[in-house]
Amino acid sequence: MxxxxxxxxxxxxxxxxxxxxxxLTILLSFMLCLFFPWWSIAIAAFVVAILIPQKPWRSFAxxxxxxxxxWGGLSFWxxxxxxxxxxxxxxxLILKKDNPIELIFATAIIGAIIAGFAALTGSYLxxxxx
Amino acid sequence: MRIILFITSAIITTGLIIxxxxxxxxxxxxxKLLSPQHGIWQNAESDYENFSANLKIPQLSGKxxxxxxxxxxxxxxxxxENDAYFVQGYLHAKFRLxxxxxxxxxxxxxxSEIIGEKGLEHDREFRRLGIVYAAEIALKEVEKxxxxxxxxDAYTAGINAYIExxxxxxxxxxxxxxxxKPEKWNNLKTSLFLKYMSYDLAAHDDDFEMTxxxxxxxxxxxxxxxxxxxxxxxxxxxKGTTFDAQKIFPLAPINTDSIYFNNKExxxxxSSKPDRNNGSNNWAVSGTKTKSGAPILCNDPHLGLNLxxxxxxxxxxxxxxxxxxxxxPGSPGVIIGYNDSCxxxxxxxxRDVRDYYEIKFKDDTRKEYLxxxxxxxxxxxxxxxxxxxxxxxIDSVAYVKLGKDWCPVMYDKTFSGGRNKNNKYxxxxxxAHDASxxxxxxxxxxxxxxxxxxxxxxxxxxxxxxxxLFAAKNGDIAIxxxxxxxxxxxxxxxxxxxxxDSSFLWQGMIPQDEVPxxxxxxxxxxxxxNQKPVDDNTYPYYFGRNxxxxxxxxxxxxxxxxxxxxxxxxxxxxxxxxxxxxxxxKPFIVAKMxxxxxxxxxxxxxxILKYWNCNDEVGAKGPSVFEEFWIAFESVVFDDEYxxxxxxIMRPFFNTLVEGILKDSTYKFxxxxxxxxVETLSEAVTEAFKKAVPALIKLDAEGKLDWEKNKATGISHxxxxxxxxxxxxxxxxxxRAINATKKTHGPSxxxxxxxxxxxxxxxxxxxxxxxxxxxKYYDNFIDQWAAGKYYSxxxxxxxxxxxxxxxxxxxxxxx
Numbered sequence: 001m002x003x004x005x006x007x008x009x010x011x012x013x014x015x016x017x018x019x020x021x022x023x024l025t026i027l028l029s030f031m032l033c034l035f036f037p038w039w040s041i042a043i044a045a046f047v048v049a050i051l052i053p054q055k056p057w058r059s060f061a062x063x064x065x066x067x068x069x070x071w072g073g074l075s076f077w078x079x080x081x082x083x084x085x086x087x088x089x090x091x092x093l094i095l096k097k098d099n100p101i102e103l104i105f106a107t108a109i110i111g112a113i114i115a116g117f118a119a120l121t122g123s124y125l126x127x128x129x130x
Numbered sequence: 131m132r133i134i135l136f137i138t139s140a141i142i143t144t145g146l147i148i149x150x151x152x153x154x155x156x157x158x159x160x161x162k163l164l165s166p167q168h169g170i171w172q173n174a175e176s177d178y179e180n181f182s183a184n185l186k187i188p189q190l191s192g193k194x195x196x197x198x199x200x201x202x203x204x205x206x207x208x209x210x211e212n213d214a215y216f217v218q219g220y221l222h223a224k225f226r227l228x229x230x231x232x233x234x235x236x237x238x239x240x241x242s243e244i245i246g247e248k249g250l251e252h253d254r255e256f257r258r259l260g261i262v263y264a265a266e267i268a269l270k271e272v273e274k275x276x277x278x279x280x281x282x283d284a285y286t287a288g289i290n291a292y293i294e295x296x297x298x299x300x301x302x303x304x305x306x307x308x309x310x311k312p313e314k315w316n317n318l319k320t321s322l323f324l325k326y327m328s329y330d331l332a333a334h335d336d337d338f339e340m341t342x343x344x345x346x347x348x349x350x351x352x353x354x355x356x357x358x359x360x361x362x363x364x365x366x367x368x369k370g371t372t373f374d375a376q377k378i379f380p381l382a383p384i385n386t387d388s389i390y391f392n393n394k395e396x397x398x399x400x401s402s403k404p405d406r407n408n409g410s411n412n413w414a415v416s417g418t419k420t421k422s423g424a425p426i427l428c429n430d431p432h433l434g435l436n437l438x439x440x441x442x443x444x445x446x447x448x449x450x451x452x453x454x455x456x457x458x459p460g461s462p463g464v465i466i467g468y469n470d471s472c473x474x475x476x477x478x479x480x481r482d483v484r485d486y487y488e489i490k491f492k493d494d495t496r497k498e499y500l501x502x503x504x505x506x507x508x509x510x511x512x513x514x515x516x517x518x519x520x521x522x523x524i525d526s527v528a529y530v531k532l533g534k535d536w537c538p539v540m541y542d543k544t545f546s547g548g549r550n551k552n553n554k555y556x557x558x559x560x561x562a563h564d565a566s567x568x569x570x571x572x573x574x575x576x577x578x579x580x581x582x583x584x585x586x587x588x589x590x591x592x593x594x595x596x597x598x599l600f601a602a603k604n605g606d607i608a609i610x611x612x613x614x615x616x617x618x619x620x621x622x623x624x625x626x627x628x629x630x631d632s633s634f635l636w637q638g639m640i641p642q643d644e645v646p647x648x649x650x651x652x653x654x655x656x657x658x659x660n661q662k663p664v665d666d667n668t669y670p671y672y673f674g675r676n677x678x679x680x681x682x683x684x685x686x687x688x689x690x691x692x693x694x695x696x697x698x699x700x701x702x703x704x705x706x707x708x709x710x711x712x713x714x715x716k717p718f719i720v721a722k723m724x725x726x727x728x729x730x731x732x733x734x735x736x737x738i739l740k741y742w743n744c745n746d747e748v749g750a751k752g753p754s755v756f757e758e759f760w761i762a763f764e765s766v767v768f769d770d771e772y773x774x775x776x777x778x779i780m781r782p783f784f785n786t787l788v789e790g791i792l793k794d795s796t797y798k799f800x801x802x803x804x805x806x807x808v809e810t811l812s813e814a815v816t817e818a819f820k821k822a823v824p825a826l827i828k829l830d831a832e833g834k835l836d837w838e839k840n841k842a843t844g845i846s847h848x849x850x851x852x853x854x855x856x857x858x859x860x861x862x863x864x865x866r867a868i869n870a871t872k873k874t875h876g877p878s879x880x881x882x883x884x885x886x887x888x889x890x891x892x893x894x895x896x897x898x899x900x901x902x903x904x905x906k907y908y909d910n911f912i913d914q915w916a917a918g919k920y921y922s923x924x925x926x927x928x929x930x931x932x933x934x935x936x937x938x939x940x941x942x943x944x945x
Contacts, residue, residue: 030167033165033167033168034167037151037162037168037298038151038161038162038165038167038168038169039147039150039151039161042143042147046143056135070166071164071165071166074166074167074171075164075166075171078166078171078172078174078176079171079174081174081176081177081178082174082175082176082177082904083177083906085174085175085904085905085906085908086170086171086173086174086175086303086903086904087174088853089853089854089903089904090170090853090904092852092853093307093851093853094158094160094163098853103164106160106164107164107165107166107171110150110160110161110164111165113146114143114146114147114150114161117139117142117143117146118143120139120143121136121139121140121143124132124135124136124139125136
């Protein structure tokens with residue numbers, strides 16, 4: 001019984017960690033990018049992974065998801081308000097096809113991968129210290 | 131183990147950042163570019179974007195309010211005149227910075243800094259033509275004039291005030307894509323931009339091509355192929371006008387024939403030049419011909435059509451003047467437009483003000499050149515051309531003093547400009563090198579109250595020479611074929627001249643009181659469409675051979691018979707697609723065609739031509755058939771004569787062939803000199819038509835026989851990025867129609883101003899007020915423009931600040 005309970009609490013704690021990391025990565029990335037270059041999202045993910053220790057693959061997934069949502073969400077919101085005027089044009093330049101949604105997806109993926117690996121690095125740093 | 135994993139993932143992360151932050155691996159820095167808070171997404175302007183702002187600008191001397199209307203036209207109300215120029219500079223930069231800077235770089239011969247080595251030929255050509263040299267001279271002239279100096283300083287300060295606000299995320303899109311940053315503006319860049327316009331409008335020459343033609347043909351044929359007289363001409367100043375007695379008598383050198391006309395050693399390949407078709411229409415009708423009784427002024431300058439547009443609409447309102455019209459991003463003031471008293475517009479004068487002189491240097495060091503029997507010392511201008519990702523290129527250009535003018539030796543052993551396989555030296559004498567102050571003219575036109583003000587200022591316009599059109603509320607209309615024009619002896623400057631003999635130099639300028647003009651003429655209108663300004667037989671000075679003449683013919687014919695004219699009638703006229711040239715050629719083509727020798731396919735296309743009404747309309751197939759036929763016809767008529775000609779040589783103009791046949795149906799060149807028999811006009815048109823049919827079948831198969839699809843007018847982005855361009859527009863018109871819309875060239879601003887008590891004004895240009903491809907204001911005028919529609923131009927008043935057309939308000943305060 002107690003075993004199950006501990007297990008339940010552990011799961012809750014893991015979920016809380018994931019959730020807080022996720023939110024924190026989003027907030028920190030957004031704030032840093034107001035003042036610093038785009039790759040400061042890597043610093044955000046890295047720092048959050050150190051502050052909130054999770055299993056490496058969980059850190060990766062959290063940051064990946066966070067930036068996928070942040071960059072995907074931001075670019076989608078901007079593009080929607082723009083009637084996708086810019087995305088129609090730039091997607092032809094970058095992706096060689098007229099597809100705003102793919103450009104938004106590409107944006108989200110780039111943010112996600114950078115953040116994911118940065119968080120992974122942070123997570124390993126934490127583990128190697130302990 | 132953890133350490134290894136840590137290091138590995140750290141390396142992967144850093145590697146990914148490097149890959150996405152640079153273009154070492156990928157063609158673009160995708161991370162930087164796609165970051166929603168830094169990159170391209172920041173240029174995706176919201177549909178609901180409001181441009182309202184409150185700005186503190188310490189260098190202003192008063193308050194400025196800007197009201198943007200629903201087309202994003204700023205109405206600038208300034209308490210101090212120079213503050214208006216400051217804000218105009220600020221707004222030009224805010225909406226058009228990339229374009230302004232690109233144009234100034236192109237003019238300065240600095241394209242290589244942005245596009246790398248492929249810009250080098252352009253950069254060398256521009257520097258060698260002396261555009262920078264000319265801009266520096268013009269700037270010195272501006273600095274002598276306190277009013278214009280203050281105007282330029284304020285304008286420059288306004289641009290720089292905006293540039294200082296830029297961050298990585300607010301940079302214009304093109305800077306992000308091409309990866310560079312804007313530099314500070316200065317008055318020299320304004321001057322360079324204006325010289326760029328001089329290049330576009332007053333740098334066209336065919337001197338080398340004509341020299342080759344002169345050498346290749348015998349005198350008799352040459353005169354027939356390149357006549358100095360155009361039979362169909364209806365000049366700007368009507369035939370029958372008498373002129374004052376000549377004051378300057380340019381003397382042809384006695385050795386003209388031996389030296390000048392027998393320059394046998396020229397040979398050259400091909401060249402890039404300003405568009406021959408840079409022209410325009412303008413006309414004004416007096417109140418006697420209009421419904422309202424007030425004059426109407428119309429202007430549509432034809433220029434290269436690009437996005438962002440060359441033009442930016444603006445209203446400048448100050449206690450000293452109130453003007454509305456189009457401005458050049460890169461220059462202060464309103465260029466074509468109207469104020470509370472009058473309206474003004476321009477077409478290009480198009481005379482040849484760029485001539486070449488062959489220079490003899492003592493040796494390859496170019497340190498001394500021969501002039502009037504003496505060795506003279508050369509000046510050198512050493513240009514360092516920076517090239518993106520490459521070492522600098524050092525170009526040293528010799529300047530020789532011919533008479534009192536220093537001229538750059540543009541073509542030499544190191545630079546042919548594609549124009550000569552060169553072991554010779556050619557210096558260029560270009561009128562735009564001379565000191566002048568064009569901005570003063572626009573400044574004073576913006577202030578002009580009446581005809582006296584207008585004529586006092588336009589007489590200062592030197593280069594590019596323009597047909598300056600004017601109409602005022604008091605009923606006056608006028609046109610002046612203005613410019614500082616060299617007084618040439620007949621034929622001077624049509625060919626390359628010897629540079630060692632002062633008798634070949636320009637001997638003076640035509641005095642301003644001998645520049646032809648018209649003021650309130652009897653016929654009730656004035657007009658110009660780049661045709662010859664005057665009748666060759668009565669005006670004493672020589673002004674070159676060939677000018678476009680068909681648009682002028684149609685305009686004058688129509689205006690002559692029109693009465694009770696309304697602004698709408700003028701819009702119809704500006705968008706008229708009638709091809710006067712084709713209408714003169716078609717009758718003899720149809721009459722002489724041997725229809726019985728045509729097969730059924732050929733006959734099908736011939737009937738399209740036969741029943742064509744000579745209008746270059748959307749959906750018409752006639753213009754395509756006529757164009758293809760004419761290409762084949764010129765080839766049938768002239769190719770035999772040109773068989774052994776140098777690769778680049780002058781070909782006769784359209785009107786020369788038409789007029790030649792109309793004058794004499796046994797026109798000499800109809801005969802194919804390679805056959806024993808003598809060919810007739812009938813044989814030539816039939817042969818040409820059969821020759822044209824395969825091209826027509828091909829066009830038909832591609833669905834491009836309809837004129838607008840064949841012509842495929844497009845407004846191309848300045849960096850030629852297709853997604854930022856608007857291509858294949860459904861629009862009619864052509865070279866010889868008033869609506870002179872060609873593939874990449876055409877009416878860049880159509881304007882109709884009715885000078886009634888409350889001015890009624892209309893205008894449109896193919897673009898949009900914003901230069902940002904991510905804005906809905908980027909190209910929003912184009913469809914209306916293509917459809918021949920106009921916007922009503924709003925001369926806003928202070929009392930109208932709450933008008934529903936005002937969408938945003940920008941305030942500039944001193945503190």
